[in-house]
Amino acid sequence: MGWDDELVPDDRGRTRAPEPDCPVEVTLAAIAGRWTTLVVRELMSGPLSFGELRDRLPALSAKVLTDRLRELEARALIERRTHRGFPVRTSYDLTDLGRALRPLLIELYRTGNTLAALRLALDRI
Incomplete structure (x- = not known):
């Protein structure tokens, strides 16, 4: 079978079923979970405390935010990061791996806009 070298530039993606080392599967696993992309997006601007994240995403429950933060850390x-003082403060910051998701989030947004526009155009036909 001929592979599209732009879509599948190497053997890791040339599979017939999802494989854990396929770059697409690695990326999807990184952003999996409801609210994950929004939490990552908020942290793109720099470190935030739990409370600051709750303020920025008010519809996100404390339990789900805790779960997402644990998953993203894992x-x-x-x-x-825990900061000394009283009371002890905790902040969350993206690692280099987390910051590497920025182009993906930008492209997901662009693609979503394109798909929404196409869907709207089709609905008018």
Whole structure:
């Protein structure tokens, strides 16, 4: 079978089923989970506390935010920092891996706009 070298430039993506080392699967796993992309987006501007994240995403429950932060930390996309003082403060910041998601989030937004416009155009036909 001939592979589109732009879509599949190497053997890791030339599979017949999802494989954990396929670059597309790696990327999808990184951003998996409801609210994940929004949490990452908010952290693109710099470190934030739990409360600051809650203020920026008011519809996100504390439980789900806690779950997403733990998952992102486990994926090495964010770093949790504890700051001395009273009371002890905690902040969350993207790692280099997390910051590497920026072009993907930008492209997802662009593609979403394109798909929405095409869908609207089709609905008018």
